[in-house]
Amino acid sequence: MKRIFEVNPWHVVSHELVPTDKRLQESMTSIGNGYMGMRGMFEEHYSNDSLKGIYIGGVWYPDKTRVGWWKNGYPDYFGKVVNAVNFIKVNLTIDGDQVDLAKDEISDFTVDLDMHTGVLRRSFIVTKGDKRVQFLIDRFVSAAQKELFDVHYSVHNLSAEPVQIGFISQIDADVFNEDANYDEQFWQVLDKSHAVTGGSMIAETKPNDFGTPRFTLGMQMLHQTDFRGANAPETEKAVTNIFRGTLAADETQNFEKRVIVVTSRDYDSLQALRSGLAKLSEKLSGATYEDLLRAHEAVWAKRWELADVVIDGDDAAQQGIRFNLFQLFSTYYGEDKRLNLGPKGFTGEKYGGATYWDTEAFGVPFYLSLAKPQVTENLLEYRYNQLAGAFHNAKQQGLAGALYPMVTFNGIECHNEWEITFEEIHRNGSIAYAIFNYTRYTGDDTYLKTKGIDVLTAISRFWADRVHFSERKQMYMIHGVTGPNEYENNVNNNWYTNFMARWTLEYTLASLKKVTADKRTDLNISADELAKWQDIVDRMYFPHDDKLGIFVQQDTFLDKDLKPASSIPADQRPINQHWSWDHILRSPYIKQADVLQGIYYFMDRFTPEQKKANFDFYEPLTVHESSLSPAVHAVLAADLHYEDKAVEMYQRTARLDLDNYNNDTVDGLHITSMTGSWLAIVQGFAGMRVRDDTLAFAPFVPKAWTHYQFHVNFRGRLLKVDVDQQGTTVTLVSGEPLTIELNGQSVAVADTVSTK
């Protein structure tokens, strides 16, 4: 654990610049608007270690798959997020000397991410000899105008004498990915132009061997300032504007750099892109900085109105949940259905930008409650639109139907470990579950009947081909899988996988009854196929242990040496950094919820005794070495009234990045895990469920808290839920009255209801 920022309800703020913590600072002060984003790296030159990263949603490059030993079926390429052309660069000079925060004498340093407004502010005083200059630097990526990056400088001369200030503003294509091979670069400059006060660049990703699209970026920088533009040198890969001016003693002047960033993802042709860039530049050049900032802040204010979670009695928890909400909304707010939630969002290049099953498992319930249904529907459509890729993936393994990828940009699998790529097929179950979850939450089966059914049918065909019939047991089995617990590989009859497969077939069979005859015809499902699916549903094998009363994680799990995780010596934790892989695999230790993930998904299908027996058996074996693990356990613990355990689990998820729990936040934030703290509060502490079209709550308050409050959207209503030690108050903020279930009682909410 390492906390470098102050605890503050709305700010991520620090007054120190510690070189060894620079990457951590950068990760934590990342900003984004769903369309693009960047780490909290400085605009100006900084000569110490730094991880520079600016990312544009959906812009990636297919890198040749590199493995020690090739296996049939491996994907041809691994998609990697491309570090974008650096359009934020502004080097500063004082009397012609470059400012370098790594070397200069600096004081009054502050870096402050305002989570309420989505603005990153920095301020510092640079002293060079007898010259002292204060800089206040605000930047944002506009939540109101996705193509806009804006950085604003207020420069104050604190010296007794005048100083000359210089701004060297660039769009620079000479950038690298940190994991690049042999200094490979991805951007080729197509053209550049520049005037004294601005400049533009068109750049294109380099050709690739795999026939995936190349991406074009168009960038126009505009400068608003009283400083004078000067001639700037031409370089091959950069467009440069230079501004200089002299500040009298105590004088303050402003400088603003706006960059419009467009991509070929939004334009059909290079010509259209150029013209789009020009139009946006014209539109935005007319606005004042204050206009642009206000529009941006207004969007964030609206988001918070719908989504804020207030916690009293625990400032660290308060900051934690807001940080998570802020970063999630910065990564994805559903505007572009071709995009998804990357595990690192716009905060780092590791796993960067690609889509994982995290979205369906942990993202969908979050967006269902905190944004309009369309946002979640866009996440579902993302998969619908990638069906072709999923068919391709199944075919690569010689199987029918659709296999959604573990990691992808375009629907085609790009991960290359056989035990994951080929075997972690439970991911297909979560894709199906998200359709069910969306339909249950919204009460609207239009999506299910029009598009969802295509996905369900394709996944069901995969399951029906992937099972085999065991003559000996006279049951269907699924051999050779990796469950959500990636600390077991290539196991047989993983209970969770078998459960999700059977459930998908059941749900598909039921859903097919609801669709139109035309749709059924389109899907071309034979009676034989339906009968086969039903037979699999009826005769699916599940390992269980009657004596323990548990579902068994996989066929031979109970033969393991079943010592609890608490028996692992502290100096061997986390085990994934200390044990060789075989040791981990044969141990009984569970990386993240596996059987419990299935129980979590279908909480109301299991008896309290079943839930208790399984939780009591599996949780002590769980090492929670995936950031996705604690949230599910928090919700289940709360359901079982294990309140202390629920709070312990919550604490492991709420400040994972803010406190650098896993010692890897330098690489970027754990974006997809960030929904976990919200799930722990809302589904866990507040016990939110949807049961038979009714929203239900059964809240408790963690001992250390006095009160918490959150909002949820549900079927056209916005509800505010307030919980303190005395009871719960539910307020209908907007929408039609509805009946909810509160602590097991059915209550009508027209205005406010309370258990106090």
Added chain:
Amino acid sequence: MKRIFEVNPWHVVSHELVPTDKRLQESMTSIGNGYMGMRGMFEEHYSNDSLKGIYIGGVWYPDKTRVGWWKNGYPDYFGKVVNAVNFIKVNLTIDGDQVDLAKDEISDFTVDLDMHTGVLRRSFIVTKGDKRVQFLIDRFVSAAQKELFDVHYSVHNLSAEPVQIGFISQIDADVFNEDANYDEQFWQVLDKSHAVTGGSMIAETKPNDFGTPRFTLGMQMLHQTDFRGANAPETEKAVTNIFRGTLAADETQNFEKRVIVVTSRDYDSLQALRSGLAKLSEKLSGATYEDLLRAHEAVWAKRWELADVVIDGDDAAQQGIRFNLFQLFSTYYGEDKRLNLGPKGFTGEKYGGATYWDTEAFGVPFYLSLAKPQVTENLLEYRYNQLAGAFHNAKQQGLAGALYPMVTFNGIECHNEWEITFEEIHRNGSIAYAIFNYTRYTGDDTYLKTKGIDVLTAISRFWADRVHFSERKQMYMIHGVTGPNEYENNVNNNWYTNFMARWTLEYTLASLKKVTADKRTDLNISADELAKWQDIVDRMYFPHDDKLGIFVQQDTFLDKDLKPASSIPADQRPINQHWSWDHILRSPYIKQADVLQGIYYFMDRFTPEQKKANFDFYEPLTVHESSLSPAVHAVLAADLHYEDKAVEMYQRTARLDLDNYNNDTVDGLHITSMTGSWLAIVQGFAGMRVRDDTLAFAPFVPKAWTHYQFHVNFRGRLLKVDVDQQGTTVTLVSGEPLTIELNGQSVAVADTVSTK
């Protein structure tokens, strides 16, 4: 299958030069002397595709381990065989024009590997305009003087006019491995010298990051010819001698290039190496070509005397077995106990030069019968001397004792697939078994009691730490292994692995009773440790099925979809080239003997009913996609009197490379599998066993053969075994009379015994 050479009992001969078969020709005409060897590439320039390879035993380079996803415990480097400096190069010119067999008009082409003498002869006529010249080129690597490579030219002018012939002879360090990354080269030239008639080079492998030794090569070329030496150009990486002369019409002249090759493996210092090179050069420069050739041929004649297998009635089989014996002896004849049998020997760089468990499983029984005991003892000492590496490997996995590597040059594991590196631990069992096998065959337990016991104790400590106790079953288990059948990974309680583990512990416990008190003290084994081993022996778990009467390959094998391999569509064979890895893993198909490997090792411990039930169950599921598979099945089939099956299996191993069965002989020969055809004949058709210190035979003759005959060494005797349709004759060629078992009868052999 592709047969490019003629069927001939002692020759691998072809009269065609087919560019698309060039690599196949090169693999098949490889020669070697245990110390060095080379593919059948041409000495002269050849501008079409070719896989050039000259290898020196024990000369390798540690390449950084490259994997897509790193796992804890992976080795730091992957050892690769280094393609040696090309010292065989001799470019030819006719009237100043370079000879290029890829482009010139050639006729009367022959390439002929004489397996009896170990000489590779080529001959061809080159026509350039009105000039016709015939070349006869003989080469060998001396079996009598390991450092000597010799190539001899006889050039005959067939033209009406005189022609000028040129020989441009080089030692050239500008060589690459075919799998090199980014044109990486391994040799750095330390120094060169040259006179008009010869030259020398000292070269060194480039530095590495892993602290493994660098190797130095010293090479001296000497030329014997009436052609005149001419000035040759100096180049950075090559030493060159040029010889020219004019042949009158119908005149014949000779040219000979000898190269002495020494390495730092045999000399303590660079100075000693230089002086050794000089001494050898002096010694060998005095000899005539005929002297050198005769000495070489005499060694081969002696080898054949001890080892030849004669087959009448099947010329293809005859050629097959001799080819295998020839290539095995070319790879390893036990002279250097720091070397071992590489899977490709000196015939290719793939898996090149490294040591696998093939040696103990398939090499040891072969050398036991066909060479002096010391040859096999050297193979055992190789492992004894690498104990430190085996301790290191176990420690990498957090385990006690010694884990012998899957792939190694120096005892340290260098393979990097987790399912192999960490899990294919049965290899340890074969290391132990080889000690048992050697002791049983020779009847001499000196090695066992002095060195073998150290290895057995270290392996037993590994097994004792690697098992775990299943509370549920109250038995010891081994989870997370890959058995010999690499088409299953990460399985639990692989019968073979458990069997070998228990057997090793039993054998170690028994052997410890035979060693001296001092030795026991040195080994530092406590009573508790012995008790623990005995407990594991007593309570080891073995999956079995009473109904089928079989040992079960691993815990859940019988739940598979158990269709026979014959049901796999022909266009999907071999499955490893058609199916994705998960498909292979969950299929019931077996790559090579697994349960049957254990039965093969301990044939006399099992009842005929057990052997039959297991063979009948597993063989139909076996796809034999490892070249190591058919031999074991041939021996077992013969034991069960399934003679047709035994012959079928023999046929898959005898001409594997000659007929390019697996379509991969272009990469080099399957050296370690080559023992298989001998094992199939001797242990299979002739039923050779060692039972209670007695050698036993129970021969049959394959229907298509009229007669076969082989020799075996056994405890100081050389026996000739002759089998035809009438019966078996055993002749004591040398050594003291002994009693053997023949078809179940005990018979004394003083001279000849026969069942006819």
